[in-house]
Amino acid sequence: MPQKNYGATTVDVDAEGYLTDFSQWTREIASAVAREEGIAELGPAHWKVVEFMQKEFKENGQAPSIRRLNKSGVITTKELYELFPGGPVKKAAKIAGLKKPEGCV
């Protein structure tokens, strides 16, 4: 199992850098992962998304779809792309310490 160091903390990650053990997640690690993903600082809007994703994951065992984020009223898809450029759900999941969203087969 690969590991990764963020400051003084070592966490278990998968091959793509997603945390494999959510109990190791902290807000500091989230900020460090965000920087790696090109997001200099996590603002309140970022945190709102991250926290919603964690809540959904806890309830449903999977990260919410873009559609769900949109429909839940947390954030519009356009804003989501502005906050997490590139693949927003994947980036937000990584920052939130969740496993990589697989999408359905």
Place this chain on the structure above:
Amino acid sequence: MRKLVILGAGTGGTVMVNHLRKRLPREEWAITVIDRDNEHYYQPGFLFIPFGFYTKKTILKPKSKFLPKGVEFVVTEIDRINPGSNEVILQDGRNVGYDYLIVATGAEIVPSETPGMLDGWRETIFDFYTPDGAEALAAKLKTFPGGTIVVHVNETPIKCPVAPLEFAFFCDACLRRHGKRDKVEIVYVTPLSGAFTKPVASQVLGNLLEKKKIRMVTDFNAEHIDAAARKIVCYDGREVPYDLLVTVPTNMGSEMIERSGMGDEFRFLPTDPNTLRSKKYENIFALGDATDLPTSKAGSVAHFQSEILVENLLRAIEGKELKPDFDGHSNCFVEMGRGKAILIDFNYDTEPLPGRFPFPVIGPMPLLKPSRLNHWGKLAFRWVYWHMLLRGRKIPFVPARMNMAGKKRPDNAPGGLK
């Protein structure tokens, strides 16, 4: 008299009623099947219509033909389920009460979910997930002078997740056969990060796209389609121009589910992934495309689920605990054109892997590798579908639960064992 009601007489509903009429005594149980029409399409055949191999007529039979005797078949639109009073409300005003309900109302394309998609609908934008769409596309392809064909997946999950890939492969093969491949650029646009959701199959299928000179655009979420300028626009600003757009629009469950207030954001019914019972209602079960389960929306899945759902429904009736037996098993042929197809077999935990199927080593069908035998398997499956699968007969050597024997994870594979 106790009452079982099945909503939908597609693959899942038909298989279930064929199983259950045999298992529930006629003197104790009345069974009613409700569907909005009496047209049963062999849906894997839609892919073959745009290329002129099939027509609508070739793959259409009446639903009633596949229902057993001793079952009431009602053809009408369902307004909604009222789970509080155990009733189904029909649009003609009738109410149908139930003791147990099976939801098998499937999934459908909803092009109106993407702004602009309907602007060029069936002019320069086509689907092949409906019989009419597939026939309209056949006519369009016949006279297509050349240019860029974009094969597009709008949003996941979709029915038969490999169908758009098959469409791209078929397009390539047909154009080559007619000596026109150099006049057409084929682009595959997907919201996924690769050709498929799972790493090993994604790599194999991605390599095949590359080999066939089909350009892949990944992580693309269409914000809107500019039909006048003929381009799809991603939320991140990327644009993909097309001359002909073959899209798989957003797939959603039946509007009836939404009217009943029972669906998720895609109108799919929240369902226990292993027992197939509704997460909320003890006397409601679901199978096939109508569920929210993280497995393929495909006929093979409905077939595998049916064997488990029959047992669980009978256990529920007898007051026994349900068995968490469904493992997400899915099995499908991926048509490549030129007489070859790939076969994939997987479940919730095990992604499609190379190997042999259904028997280890001797196969005879190779997994995750193009072969002629798989192509013949795909063609033969139409017969199996009408004559065995819908009637609830077991398909020899293919059990409801996935078998790991015969599969091998490549040593250098991405992903890794879960």
